[in-house]
Every structure is written in C-alpha cells, then in structure tokens.
Amino acid sequence: MLSYTFQKGERLKSRKVIGALFKEGKSFGQYPLRLVYLSVKERRSEFPAQFTVSVPKKKFSKAVARNRIRRQIREAWRLNKHRLYKVLEGEERQMALLVIYVAKEALPYPEIERAMRQMISRLTKKR
RNA sequence: GCUGCGGGCUGCUCUAUCGCGGCCAUGGCCGUUAGCGCCAUGGGUGAGGAAAGUCCGGACAACGUAGCGCACCACGCCACCUAACGGGUGGGCUGUGACCGUCAGCGUCAUGGACAGAAAGUGCCACAGAAAACUAGACUUCCUGCCGGGAGGGCUCGCCCUUCUCCGCUACGGCCUUCGGCACGUAGCUUCGGUGGGUAAAGGUGAAAACGUGCGGGGCUAUGCCCUUAAUGUAAGAGCGCACGCCAGGCCGUAGCAAUACGGCCCGGGGGUAAACCUCGUGGGUUGAAAUGUCACAUACACCACGAUUCCGAUCCCUUAAGCUGAGCCAUGCUCACUUCAGGGUGGGAGGCGGGUUGCUCGCCUGCUUGGAAACAGUCGUGGGGGGUAGGCAGAUAGACCCUGACGGUGACGUCAGGGCUAGAUAAAUGAUAGAGGCCCGGGGCUGGGCGUAAGCCCAUCGUCAGGGAACAAAAUCCGGCUUACAGGCCCGCAGCAAUU
C-alpha cells in the first residue's frame, strides 16, 4: 500500500536549508514548474526527501491565486512522490526540493500534475 | 409587469474517495514515573463581508515619569451615543433640485456642505479696466473760468447774447479662413483747439467694482443772511448727512440643554481668498507584537568590575601546605632513566575506595616529590559589555463576543434575563478528482402561435434536450469605524413606460 500522506517530516521548513538551496542547489525547468534540489548531509527526519513550494508574488499579486497554485502543486507532489521515494530508499543522505511556479497565468490542475510526473522522472534519471 | 437609480440583507448546497491545521480521548514507539516529540484510530472543529487598502481611533506592552512650556500634527455649527474616534444618531443654519401654491413669501420631499474666525495682522487677486482695496488720488464723450475759433442774432459798428467744440469720412498698416469684418494703430479731412479749477451722476472691462434704494450743498436768529474753492455773475462744493431695508457685533426678553429662531434697544462695521500664512479653541509623552517576558542551545573574545589563585623576586611567615601534563584518541613539545659518535630509539611520569554524570567532576587514603604567602601581571570563576546561533513556550484568542426576548429612547445605543463557545497557523492549515441538485446566460434542436400556395420568415409564456457560467477576494496580536471591490438572489423607496380595474 502506497502512502499518499504529506506529513510534518516531509515539509522543508529550515530557513538554513532553503538558503543553501538558492545558493548552491542545482535546478532545471519543466514548464510551468522549476525544480531546485540539493543533497543534505544530516537527515532531519526519517523521510528520504523534504519538499516545499514557492509562488512568486510578482506574477500573482493576489493571495488567493498564490494559495490555490501552491495547494495544487502540493497535491500533485503528494500523489506522485512515491516514484522518487522508491529510488532514494536506502540512501543515508536527504534530498531537499523546492518547486517554483514560473508560468505567468494560473494553469489547470492536469497540466500541473503532468509536469510534476515528468519532473520526477527527470530527477530520477539524473541521479 | 418591465427598465433605471438609491438603500438594506445574503454571499450556493449535498455525497463519495484521497489528503491538511488545531482540540479532546485511547493506544503504540516506551523502559520506573512525569513531560515533550512522532505515528495510528475515533469524536468534534477549521477564513470574510469586506479577512483587502492601512485612512483613523483604542486595548495591550516597553521606555520615560517632578511638573510645565515651545515646536509639530490632527480636528473645528450644537447636543447626544461610544472605551475612544476624523465614526454614528438627532437637531440647527445654508446651497441645489422637484412639488403644492396667483407672484413674492412660506411649507413639504430629496440631496450636498473641511459649516470656528476675513471688524487681530500679513500676503495674493493674472489679463482687462479709471480704479482690485489704510488714508482714496490721477483719467474720460462730466461741470466750469480764461484765451482762441466757427455759426446765428441784436446793434449805438465799439461790442453784447445764444449755441457748437460732435457725429463721421478717407488713405496706409495690422489681425482674422474668402466675401467681408474689427472695443486695433498712424496720418489727413470736415468750422473747432489750448490751459486752470471742481469732481455729484456715469464710464462698454472683469470671476468680483466699495451693501441696496430714496432725498439732500453746510450753518443760523430761516421764503432771507453768512461761509469755502475763487475772483462780478454763474457752476460745483460730498465718496458727506438723513431715512428705510440686508448682513455682522453688543445687551435684554420669549422658546430651546445648546446651536439657533423671533422681537426690542444700542453701536456704527461692510469685496474675495484661511483645501495662503495665520488667530482662537480642543486633543496628542515616544515607540510599536519584528513590543515584551521566559526556557533551551551556544557562549570564541578586545574591554570593565568583583572574588579566588600563583612563575621570578625585595619583604614577611614557618610544615594542619602544595604538586604528580591532558576526560579520552592521535601528533608534537617537556622531564627522568637506559642506549647511540651523532641523528635518533626504548621505557616511565601513580594506585585504591566512595558519591555523581551523556560528559567535564568531587571527597578520602596510600606512595613519591617539593618550603609557602604577598602589590603589579597572568590564570580561573561570576556579572556586565560585545559577538554569534537563531528555536520552544507565554503574549495569542472567553471577547468593549454572538444569538433570542423584554424594557427605555425619535434614533445611534443602553439595561436586564436566558442560551452558546465560534480558526489560532508560524516556509504558514480549507485542496484534488468524480457525481447530483438548485440559480443565471444566450438562444441551437423539439414544442406552441402568427404570416405565406410553398420554400421560408417572425414571435414566445411554460416545458424539454444538448452547451456555457458562478463574482470580489483569504486570517497573521486583538477590537470599533471609514474607504474601496463585488456575480447572482430577496426586500424597501423613487422615477419612467405598458396594460388592466
């Protein structure tokens, strides 16, 4: 049985790690998303990856729109993260992931989910 | 009934699956208890009328506190509501519009008013205009004396009287879109100018022209006399006087808590602008949850204060004292012994018991070695300072709270009674998928009606099938207002149109 939950330990909350992500993380774009990732030495929880979302305020000035996009991206991650977990299992290190929404308009959910699946498969191949 | 405008209320509902943040209960990780954390299960709960903009006012907190003033900022008819307000309610005054009404006036309704002061002072009022503001003085097609000129009349040919000193025309130039026109300028023509005094009425301009109207030279012993410019006569004698009216000020009376209204008396002021400076009155201590308190982690270090301690050594004292590197590992250095020509190599620099800890540690005994204290200075500890790490908890969600009813009040609102608990996140919780119902849109198909031979065209209440749409927008310490955005639905008021009675 696959786990479709999104628990506390899976959320990236450390200001330090997020700062390091922007400073030395690798990234690639998968329209309308962009992924920034980095391997972290010490594990902060028992999960193989921690995940967070960012929606720029410059493109979506209304908080309602930002909230909706963030929730949709998180939903797509929740339903597809097991593909990445399977690969990362058994590794000591932890993966920090940051997804940025780069499109100028709010796109429907199916497009976001498709981009999320392709993004995960690309990340899997790179490792 | 439809349309438009304004105001108030509301701000789609349900089901299934997978998920999220708080709260409560149970269980597991979990071991002696408790706490924290994570997970699972169950229960219950989870954005707004504006959560928004951050335009005001408070609560709360820190700092300051002996009180006051200046500066600065905000507000400004009156009363009330309120914790408070620049918010609200009611009233007054005033502008605009509509209606009743014979005009004026009065009244009713709707709507707007930064609605204290322009008689405290300063500034400004472009262009145009004589003048744009203390005292009022220059100008003109105004009045008049003198000199000069023209016309007419009288006549003693010396003079005297009356009247005019304007209207206009032409040429050239300038401006405007042609014809053509002009508050335009210059020169000339027709018989017409110069100069002195006075200044009441009037002066095409302008947003605004000295409050409006009427009468009047001043004084006196008053049908006359006197005086001033200025002189025989004549004229003007004044931005002055009086009366009434309008507005403003002071006092009094009546109604009203008051603003104010009405009436009377007195005073003797009159352009606008205070969203120009300003004056008066009232209010504001400053900074703001990134406030503040507390716990944990981490406290390297320039520096300061206090305490303890000790290398050399003047001095003082005399065995109840001090020491035996480092918690551990590795490396280097120190000291002792042995060895080597030297570089170097080997070995030693303590042992035991007890308390206690993740760890640093403390006390006692044995063994070995050594004399100790003392200003400055060094070291250690504590506090401050400064730097760094940046988390947990409190603040922080039961409150100027919500609902219902009664009572008081024109109303905003208040009082009482009963009931209810209604988000508390912190890289930040409400989502995704599928389906159903209701609402709206436009009119495609069916359907109904009308016209037409027909093709077809037009109209549409209801029904039905397929389709599309559902706004503005999300807490971040809390609360009361204001402003702004908003699809659809319901209710109320006003206006217009149509139909019926």
Add this chain to the structure above:
RNA sequence: CGGGGUGUAGCGCAGCCCGGUUAGCGCGCGUCGUUCGGGACGACGAGGCCGGAGGUUCGAAUCCUCUCACCCCGA
C-alpha cells in the same frame, strides 16, 4: 507590520514648494537645405489635456480628499 517616494510628448527629465501667457529642455521622429550618396550640420514642423475620480478657487500639472500602478527602505 511600519515608513518614504514617483507617475508630465516615443524615451530620459524640468515646471509643483509660492495657483495665472501657448506646460518647457535634451535625445528621437517628419519635411527641406547642404553632399555624388550617407553621417554630421543648418532651417522649419508635428507630437501632451500632466495616472484616474471628486472638491476648494474667478482660474488647478501645481492646493486638499479618495483611489490605481510602480519603486525604495526598516530585523
């Protein structure tokens, strides 16, 4: 959460404080001249209702209120 600033011609800016003519300057643009041609240069010209709405005033880019957009600062 709090504070400050800017919107004026295609672009970059003045003018605003202290209201008054036809809102100026540079670059750019158009036409003409110059040149064999281009550039440079010279002459002439077009292009604005001052972010939006309302108000004060005789009169508003300027003063006041509300609002929209953008930029900057504060741990």
